[in-house]
Amino acid sequence: MMRTFDATCELVFKAHMDPNAIPKWWGRKNSTTTVDRMEVREGGRWRFVERTADGGDYGFHGVYHAIVAPERIVQTFEFEGVPGHVILETLTLVEQGGVTTLTSHSVYQSVEDRDGMVQSGMEDGANESMDRLAELLGRMT
Numbered sequence: 001m002m003r004t005f006d007a008t009c010e011l012v013f014k015a016h017m018d019p020n021a022i023p024k025w026w027g028r029k030n031s032t033t034t035v036d037r038m039e040v041r042e043g044g045r046w047r048f049v050e051r052t053a054d055g056g057d058y059g060f061h062g063v064y065h066a067i068v069a070p071e072r073i074v075q076t077f078e079f080e081g082v083p084g085h086v087i088l089e090t091l092t093l094v095e096q097g098g099v100t101t102l103t104s105h106s107v108y109q110s111v112e113d114r115d116g117m118v119q120s121g122m123e124d125g126a127n128e129s130m131d132r133l134a135e136l137l138g139r140m141t
Contacts, residue, residue, distance in 0.1 A: 001104045003130045007137040009095035012102060013070035015133060015140070016091065022048065025132040028125055042067055046075070062086075077106075079120075085113045102130075 005012055015021045019038040027033040027050040036047040036059075047061040059080035065088075066074035073091040078084075088107040093100050104126075108114040 001102075001106075001126060001130075003102045003134075005100045005102065005134055005137050006098070007100055007141055008098060009093045009100045010070045011137055011140055012093050012100045012133075013073075015136060016073060017067070017069075021136065025136045026050075026129055027132075028052070028128045029132060037061075040064065040067065062089075082116070085109065085116070087113070087117070 015025065017040050019035040019040075022035050022038070023033045026048060030053045031050050034049045034051070036049055038044075038046045042064055044064045045061065046064065047059060050058045050060070052058070061078055061080065062076035064073070064075045066072060071093050073089075075089055075091075077087045077089050086109065090105045090107075092103045092105070094103075095101075106114075108117070
């Protein structure tokens with residue numbers, strides 16, 4: 001996935017690493033996100049819980065493998081509703097003239113895992129999160 005933001009690399013990176021910022025943009029617009037754990041360091045664990053409007057709770061967690069401020073984050077991602085299907089994500093930020101391009105590259109354990117994630121509506125959720133992130137960055141600048 002790629003997305004361009006009218007914000008500096010430092011600001012986009014901060015929005016990803018600040019546990020107070022995560023609930024303001026992570027997840028769908030009609031849900032709320034709680035940061036249960038966020039150990040921002042290599043080897044640190046993270047866990048977010050998204051609560052939907054109908055009261056459903058959905059947990060997501062992973063481990064930070066590399067944090068290179070303000071340009072790269074490598075972490076695992078696992079949806080707790082389907083345990084054992086771990087994704088390795090690399091987020092890269094490149095700034096040019098105050099505009100930052102975010103590239104998120106996900107490696108799945110199998111084609112079936114990838115296809116299942118696509119069928120789950122993950123793309124719509126990711127797009128909503130990126131829209132919300134753009135709105136937050138607009139307020140932060």
